[in-house]
Amino acid sequence: MSTSSPVSVRVVCVVYHPGQELEEFARSLRRTASGPVELVLVDNGEDHTVSRDVAERYDARLVVPGANLGYGGGGNAGADGSTTPWLVVANSDLVWQPGSLDALLAAGEAHPRAGSLGPALLNTDGTLYPSARELPSLRQGVGHALFAKLWPGNPWTRAYQARQEAVGEARAAGWLSGACLLLRREAFEQVGGFDESYFMFFEDVDLGDRLGRAGWTNLYVPAARVVHVGGTSWRARPAAMISAHHRSAGRYLTRRYPHWYQWPVRATVSVGLRLRERSELRAAAR
Template sequence: MSPATDEPVRVICVTYNPGPELDDLARSLRTATTRPVHLVLVDNGSAGDRPEQVAAAHGGTVLRAGENLGYGRAANLGAADGDEPWLVVVNPDIVWEPSSLDLLIDAADRHPGAGALGPALLNPDGTVYPSARELPSLTQGLGHALFVRLWPGNPWTAAYQRRQESAQAGERTAGWLSGACLLVRREAFAAVGGFDPGYFMFFEDVDLGERLGRAGWHNVYVPSAHVTHVGGTSWRERPARMISAHHASARRYLHRRYHRWYHAPLRLAITVGMAVRERVELRATRRTPRA
């Protein structure tokens, strides 16, 4: 039986004071798939009406959360009232290449055990961002956290990121896939309860990938599908909040992974180490003038 080409897709985009990049996302989505698309913009408290403007111009629905729910909780809200078999969670600063979403769904038909699938995530200069990674072990996680800024090519970071050398590499499974652009089978998403709302921002995709794996689903990287990620548009004016949110989510993830009673000294060490690292990064941000 040939794959269905008329199954609808729900594309969920969480917004927070978006700029013109949201128009670029919606415009590129038109050629990303031939399937019916329901674009849902979940707004986390934007001051303006750009989400409504984009929805009116390109077709879509705006859900106003009324407050900043965080990324995962808002994405869950966007998925809640539909019945489309395919969910796409995407950042507002993603640009789809033609047919890229169809390529992801076609790959899902080839991999019926895939709960989540991710495309090759390209930087604006065309290089490939390492968006399909292994779940971090304790040594890899600590080595990556401590040395990535001073020694980007360190072996712990290389092992953790499992760098893709080319967007033309073959399809493969991964521990988790970047939530910047993620196709999720609704059945799998519902089976694990969606994103953990306890993560405000960052690590919700790592946690989702791990829980999908534990539930028997695969995370599949599909490098034939290309999207470009501009990166960080909603946080450029708020670097301190981004740093604090990242460290809070990292602590939550590691504490939940090492939750047994005999891990208590390790959790304490993680808490202290993360606090020191956060303070150093915040201090460096205050010293660095913004362009």
Template sequence: MTDLVPTPSDRPDPADQHRRSGVSPGAAPDPGADRRGARGGRVRVVTVAYNPGDELERFLSSLKAATSREVTVVIADNGEEHGVVEALAAAHGARVVGDGVNRGYGGGANLAAQGLDEDWIVVANPDLVWRPGSLDVLIDAAIAHPEAGALGPRLLNADGTVYPSGRALPSLAAGTGHALLGRVWPSNPFSARYHGGNEDVTHAVGWLSGACLLLPADVWRELGGFDDGYFMFFEDVDLGARIGASGRVNLQVPEAVVIHEQGVSWKARPERMIRAHHASARRYMRASHPAPWRAPLRWALSAGLRAREEIAVRAARRG
């Protein structure tokens, strides 16, 4: 998942063409749509736990009212407090996978998705609280929009404000502008375009936050899930870009509402997370823009990211 620094992409942004409900991007219908049928079939929910506290209990408890479909929950245990995770899993009928290795977010989600034979896969942070019926709303939207490769809900912060979870895939220049200006001038035009609008209808975006994603299982299998070369952050940006490149769209469904009690992992180890975040940003930038003629912009963005990383680390140490 990613939430601080944007990443640039030269890939076409489907949100520029398909912004409103009734999205009709011209992509071929999903061949899995008929198999999923009107009721939507079975769902696998995967989450990645790292020495969780009470948030995992809230996640599992609230999930029961989020959907009427048949749900299998798989938890990737990336931490050391295995007894806590195992006890919560047993209490809620979930399965735990992991061998003591911290694979990061994308790698943990991929591990929990192995052997996927359900019709849908949901990747979600363990610090989510599901609103009743929210997952059913997402699945119903996916059935109505077979052109969608991924769908995400409206994420609300714990105080009720909207978290910008559906964003654009900015150009390299726009990514540089946001990286350099995002903290000192939050309302700058680069950041405003990157974060997108607060639309109240189902609409296409460049990518969706990995804090809560629904994908048809056949799309997940075709794309191979996350690129687990991103230990933390930007695996969702990369996945969203690959979904767009495959001819599908990323749809945000604001009628589905989920509370994101974010910050649990950050509060525990902020410096490590800040550095992982910026390392992933640089990796994505290099992978997306390898052309030699783009080197000056890559250097500028890399410099901006490194400066921002050090500022954020110093602020975390003071805090």
């Protein structure tokens, strides 16, 4: 790690029993920024062999919480004590494209009210993952939850995911995928970081919501590109992640409709999510 100029960004990578992908992440990080980068690995698992090896060879700091804090909790732990103006919270199953972090940082400097910034997330086949979305309304949330897999082109999913391209100017979004997120530390600390009651999933939706309410912009920056392999840490145990996803979705949507007179909304959402969870668990068990 170069020390010729001050470090402006801390990259927090949250892992759980990582494999070879962590090495690829650390290697690609070296070619994505022209300035020095502080890398912090937060290992939520029990076996830290891979994380320790990568930390030693790539001059990173390893944080071992001693318990699985979840993604948002791990992100908070890695960000704790930072004095850099910028933070990145990212999955380990990413490959940074050259110059991508520079592009995100440049966009952040050009947009002083940008509290979070996200790159174009590319799947391994080169297609674009919809990482910059609108905040889900009740209609969109329920429609997307019920029909996204059976009818991918349904109007609720299209509205929720919004139109995205891997080229063009930076634009505002309701929220950005936590798989790779550049955060202005001032904004992140102002809203209290990630809400750790979301163990996995929807912590990024909730953060984007709270940043927007606090007057910050969530900015999608397609000039920055990152390849996302996806799901490497939990591919062998999908049932646990399916259940975690539905619990977090229910928590987020019911919190958006908290009043006593909105109990029919909460009840409908709860029933719909339970039915969808059972369907996905049956499919995963086949």
